[in-house]
């Protein structure tokens with residue numbers, strides 16, 4: 001399917017570097033001198049098809065990102081001796097960068113969600129599976145969709161998982177406080193890889209609707 005190789009990546013980097021050393025990428029040099037001041041954080045999946053910068057066409061220094069398996073926010077758990085990568089990124093984004101928005105972006109065909117529904121791949125050491133521990137964060141989502149036919153469970157679980165991540169964001173006291181004050185907004189979006197549709201969650205109606213009008217038309221065409 002893909003003919004990517006290390007050599008191809010190096011070729012890509014070569015092109016980038018040629019532009020970088022010319023005028024075209026002067027923004028990088030400016031950013032190196034000034035540092036970053038992104039006002040938006042995106043938490044997306046590690047999946048190779050859902051790069052937020054590509055999908056939302058954001059520029060250098062605009063979006064602070066975390067990518068993890070199934071784009072999840074764990075609950076606030078300040079326990080010593082554990083390593084919390086996503087929570088550290090949240091702490092930095094909120095406490096140091098003062099981001100004004102956090103978007104949790106889910107997607108269709110998510111392997112992490114699939115492993116929650118179908119069971120994680122066998123643990124490499126035969127015992128402890130990091131993946132199954134990790135996706136357990138959204139075990140409630142699996143329960144909620146369990147009555148649906150199996151093929152519908154994946155998509156429904158992707159959406160339910162996003163709602164849990166929103167709830168977990170608010171379990172961080174310094175996030176809840178800023179949301180209450182109005183200095184921080186949190187969002188849950190879902191990207192459909194096949195159609196390109198982006199849906200956003202609306203808490204008041206407990207439903208997802210298209211982020212832009214064109215998506216609405218595409219959705220109507222799809223459902224007619």
Ligand SMILES: [Zn+2]
Pocket residue numbers: 045046047069070071107109110111112113
């Ligand atoms: Zn995924």
